[in-house]
Amino acid sequence: MEIKEKLKQVLIDELNLEDVTPGEIGDDEALFGDGLGLDSLDAVELVVVVQKHFGVEIKDMEEGRPALQSINSLAAFIEAKQQA
Amino acid sequence: MSAMQINGLGLVGGFGCGRGDLQQALLHGRAPLSHVELRGHSFPLLQADTSPLETYLNKRALRRIDHFSRMALLGAFQAMADAEWSDPDPSRVGLVIGSGYGAMRTTFDFLDSVLDDGDICASPTAFSNSVHNAAAAHISIQLKMTGPSLTISQFDQSLVSGLVSAHQWLSEKRVDAVLLGVVDEYCSVAGYCWERYFNVQDARTMTPLDFTRTSAVAGEGAVFLLLQSDRDTKPRYGSISNVEMGNLSGSQPTTVSSHPLILGCEGSSLSGSVYQKHLAVDQPVACYTPLYGASPVTQGFDLAVAALALRRQQLFPSVDNGGSYYPGKVVNEPQACRKLSCLKYGFNGEYAAIHLERD
C-alpha cells in the first residue's frame, strides 16, 4: 500500500478519527490547527504511530514539526528515512 | 457540621442512566444483568452504558476519551442539567472526584502499547488518560470549570473522603457549589482478580445482607451530585447533615435506631463480618446494592437512592429482603422517611457514614 494511503488509514485508526474517511484527508491539508484539527497530544501520538507502522524514528519536535505538517510532508519524511 | 444540599443528580450504572432509570429499578427491585467474556467464560457484570453521552458531546469531542471518563462526563453533565440552575458560574463550582481504582482499563491499554511494541512505542495518549485526574480534566474542559479540582483515591472511602472536602470548600465559601462524583470501571484484570479473591460460583442474585456468604456481583458506574450550602430555598432532594469517616479501632459512626440505614454491603464475607458485629438488631436497614453491583461507587449509588427517597419522602423497599439470613429489621415495605443514613464498612474496620434529612 502506498505510504500516503497507509498513513491516512493509520491516522484514522490510531487517533480514533471515526468521523473522517481517508478520502476526506487532503494530501496537502494541514494536519494541525485549522485543517484536520489535531493538537500537541496527537503530535506525540503520531510520532509513536510512525515508529510502530513505518519503523521510522522522529527524534524530537525540531525534526518532527516540519515533517508532521501534512500527509505529503510526512510521507516524504518517511520515505527519506526508510531509504537512508 | 453545616448542612449541604443535594440539588442535582447524575448517574449511570447497571440499572441504566439517570435518576428515572434508578427509580424504576428501585420500584421493580431489579436491574438487568449483563455478562462479559472473561478468559473464555462468562462473567456477570452490572455494566454501565455511556451511549447517552452522545446527547451532550459529538463523536469528535469524544475520540480520545475512554470509558472511565465517559461515565464521569455523563454523570457530570446530567447533574448540572438536573440542577435546573439558571446561569450558573462554572468558575465558582468546585469539582471533587473519587475513584477506588481509577481508569484501570486505560492503564492496561498503556501497558499493552509497551508490551506489544516496546518502550519506544508507549502511547502518550493512553498515558495521559491513565493519570488519575484525567476525568476531572475532561469535565473541567467541557463544562468550563476553572475553580478548584480534587481527585481522590481512597478505595471504598473515596466518596466520604470527597464529601469531607466538598463540605470544607462550601463552608469556607471557596466556591458556590461543588460537583462531587465517584466513578469506577470494570476491566478484565479486575474481573480476573475478582475471581481469584472471591469464590463466586455462577452468581446471579446478590444477597449482601447475608454476611456469611460471598454473593458479590461486580458493578461499575458513576454518580455525580451537585452540592450547595444550606440556603433559604428547599433542596431539590435533601440535605447531608453530617459525614463521618474513621476506623472502628478508634471510633464509631453514629447511628440512630429510629432512622433507617442504607447499608453499602456488597456480598463479601470479608467485610460482612464487620457489619455483623456492629449492627444493632433493632436498627431498620435496607440494601440496594444488587441494582448496581459491588464497586467503590456503591456508596455513591446508595447516596443517590437516599436522595431520591428524601425527595418523595418515602424509602424504597430493600432489594435484598433479608431472607432467613438477616436477623434484624429490613425495610421491606415503602415507608415514610425524612431522615436516614448511608453506612459502609471496610474489612479493615474503616467506616464511612453519611447522614441525610429533609425538613
Next chain:
Amino acid sequence: MSRAVAITGAGCLCAAGMSLDSSFDSMIRGERKPQPPRSFYSDHTEAYPVFELYDSLPATDVDGELLRTTLLAISATMEAIADAGFIGNELAQLRVGVCIGTTVGSAMNNEEFYSEFRKGADPDMAPIDRYLRSNPAAAIARHYQLDGPCQTVVNACSSGTDAIGIGAAWIRSGYCDIVLAGGADELCRVTYNGFASLMIYDALPVKPFDVHRKGLNLGEGAGIMVLESDKLLAKRKKTPRGYVLGYGSATDAYHLTAPHPDGRGLRRAISEALQTAAVSPEQMAFVNAHGTGTPDNDKVESLVIADLFPGVPFVSTKGYTGHTLGAAGAIEATLTLMCLERQKLPENIGFKTADPQLLIQPVSRVTEIDGTIALSESLAFGGNNSAVVIALERLP
C-alpha cells in the same frame, strides 16, 4: 482571626538527601547526580536520567507487603513525627487526619502481573495484594493506628501542594487536631515510559528555565508536614517551626497535558493563596517554582512570576530532586520552610544560560534572602494549579 496553621514537624526524602536537613545542605553545596535508572531497565536508546534513592529506607518492609511509594511516605512521616516531638503511641490517642498526594502509589500498573495475565497464565497475586494494602493515606493511618479522615490526593503533579492545603483546612475547621500531610512517589517504568512518550523527557540532566531545556527528569521521594491545631499546641507547649498561612488552587480547563499559555489557573491559585494568607506579593522572600524544565511549563510559569512577583527571587529545586510527581509539592513545601529558617536559597541548578523568551531568570547562585514568608507553587497535568504560602511567623 488568623488562618495560620502550625507546622510542628517536617520530613523529606529525595535524591538530595535522606532527611530534610541533609537534602537542604547538599543543595546548598550545589550537588546533584542524576543517573540512568538502576532499579529498572528500559529499551529506549537514550538512558534518560533519573533522581533515584539508593540507600535503604528507614521504613522497613520485611514481608514485601507495601509499595515503595508507601514506604517512602512512611519514612518521611517517621522523620516528621519525631521532629514534632511525638513518641511511641501518642498519636493513636488523638484525632489524626492523613492527607497524602501520589501518582504511582494509587496506580494498579504492575507490569509483570499484567504481562502474565495477558498471556493467559495465572500470575501470583502478591502485586495485587501489595497494591490493595498500599494506599498511602490508609497505610500511614494503619501503621500508626490512627483514627480520622484519610485522603489520598491524586491530582497529578500538584498533589503534594494540595495535600498540605487540604490538611491545613482540616485543622482550621476542627476535623482533627493533627494532620500528617504531604506526598510520595517512587520511580517506575510506567511513568518513565509515559513521560518519554510525551517527548518532554530531557536526555541530559534537567535545566529548569534554561534556554537549552528539553524536558523533565523524573525523581522519587516523599515530603511530610505535621500540621497541628492551636489547642493541641498550647497543651503540648510546643513551638511550631512555621505556619501554613494560605492555600489556593484552580483549574486551567484548557488541555489534558499542556498548561494554559497565559497561566490563568496558576494566577488564580496564587491569588487565592495570597488572599487567604492575607499577604501581598511584595512580602514574599522568594518563590519556590514548579520549574520542571519542560519548554512549556517554564515559559508559562516565568510569565506569571514576572507579572505577579516582580523582583522576588525564585528557584526550582527540581534540578536537585527531579520531578517527584505526587511528592513534588510536599517536598518543595518542606524545602521552602528550610530556606526560610536558614534565610538562604540554593542556586537553581541546571540553569546556565538565560532564555530570551523568558522575562526573568531564577537565582544562579546560593542567595541570601530577607523575609519570613514564601510561596511554593505547582502546575499539574490536567490543568490543576496550586500554591501554598509558608511563613515562620503566625501574623507577619
